[in-house]
Amino acid sequence: MPGPEAAAPRNRLAVAGARATTLAMLREQPRGDVVRNAVFAGLLLLAVAIALAGLVALLVQAFAKGSPALSLDLFTNPPSTAFPDKAGFRPAIIGSLELIAGVILIVVPIGIGAALYLEEYADSSRWWNRLIELNIQNLAAVPSIIYGILGLAFIVRGPLDLGFILAAGSMTLALLVLPMVIIAAREAIRAVPDSIRQGSLALGATKWQTIRRQVLPASIPGIATGVILAVSRALGETAPLLLVGATVFITFDPTPFSPDGYSAMPVQIFNYALRPQEEFQTLAFAGIIVMLVVLLAMNSFAIWLRNRYEQRW
Amino acid sequence: MSRLEAQSPRYGEKAIQGLLALCGVLSVLTTTAIVISLIGPTIGFFKIVPASEFFFTFDWTPQFEPPSFGVLAIVIGTLNVTLWAMLVAIPVGLGSAIYLSEYAPPRVRKTLKPTLEILAGIPTVAIGLFAVSFILPELIQPLWPDGFLGGAQGKPFMALAASLGIGLMVVPIIASLSDDAMSAVPHGLREGAHALGATKAKVATRVVFPAALSGIVASIVLAISRAVGETMIVVLAAGSNPHATFNPVESIQAMTSYIAVTATGDIPTGSTDYKSVFAVGTVLFVMTLAMNVISIRLVRRFREVYD
16 A cells, blocks of 8 residues: 555546546537527527517507596496597496406305315315316316306306396306316415424314314415406406306496396407497507506515415425 | 214314315316206207218308308317417427526526416407407518418408417416426436536426426417417407418407307397307317316326426
8 A cells, every 4th residue: 555645646647637638528518519509598588588579569559559548537437339538447347346246255265165175175085086176177277268158058047047147247257267266275275284284183173173273374375366366367357258248338337136237347348349440449458458457466466465475384 | 992082073073074075066066067058059959950060061151041050160260270379389488488497597587487477367358459459460461471371461350360369378378387397307307417518408408398298298288278268369350250271361260259259148049059159169168178188187297207
């Protein structure tokens, strides 16, 4: 065995050799690779730029075309076919608010209930529970117009036979966004660690007391975020409402159970957009501005809520 | 022997469990209700119109005398819009996803992803109006080569305008879900490839992309299903001219727009038109159901690999 003094130069030689080899291999990447790398990164940036440009163009165009009609009249005046300069969205705005209130009333208890059942009670090895799960995932992707058909055949006519009333619109939209609420609520409930449940059970709480006093309070921010996103989806939906009666040009404030018909914001925008005259087009864009502002505010609030109350366990 | 047992039967607890289970069952009932409400009138429809005419002919003229119900005309209309939408949305969506997951610094990613997701939250009636009043006159008509495939000038509606609008709508779906799939690929795989001398582009395309493939395909299938089921954009921008063509600059009618323009308000229950809405709805439901099931299965597979 040579001593440490003898090994030192040999070590130094080995390290120097290794460094030289590594540098020779890695300092210069092949030119082709460098070019391909840069082109690829450029293409990715182009893709992002196209998506962002689409978003910006949409927003800018809506504001440019709609701003001439922006005034308080939009909120206070009913629609009019004869006087587009005086026409507004009042019945549609009230209709949308009532629709959304109905959606919240239906979706919050049922959505949270279903999520609690699936997360806290259901044994996922049972086929019926797996069926419920698969079913909810699928329902979340069923086209909205199919819900319109369901509403028309099942709620407006057929078994429930409610007629073309606003409440039928609410129920249709509620069914449409229910899967979204269930999926979001499940994720929020799943994020509560098991140790919280076990601690509560160990102290003698029953299962429901554990859920009611520990799991639910801890998951409320997540659930609220999901509900807000679902409600903003319901607010922007047009297609199903066309099938369940929200097509009429009404000039009075709609009520939930009146058979006189109702209107909603996106349907009213659609109605204006179909008219070729410039004034109605402007009105349609003004309506879009109002909706975009409301929806952006709701979405930002949901994101803020999620970030603000996100619990790290 | 003593066991810990509840001192009372706790009927309240059981009642609550039953009530919650009922909420879960309601979702199954929704699907059942959809199927029931579609099937009845669809069977009624096929008593009037032979299935061979419905499935194998290309003329969709319900308003003519005698009417013709060849659903292929509007199925192909839907596929026309979907095809061109995906041709735009897949590269843009996947490019954005790879950028988000592999290239973007964390801070950029944190703002860029929610910004793209705003697109998914814009009401489709707004995108439809954008398609017909901006994409068509300001983008397609000036850029489309004169006379190519019949030319784009002077047309108030066309499939391509709706396609680009739908493309804009589904880009965030592809970008966001594919980014999730690629971000779930373990870091060790990337580091291993880098250690072997792979460039960043190679790591992204040959390691991360294949590893996340099932999630990426699932996002694309979901986007196709959304495009097929989209209504307002095709109603506003694609026209209502049933026409079996894949030409992007023709005006066409999609399945969803037939349903939306036919089943409004005062359509008489029991008429052939009323029943035809349900027959078309059944075709649409079956098509999207198949795609949704494929997408759900693919997502499960990619979750199983890396969880």
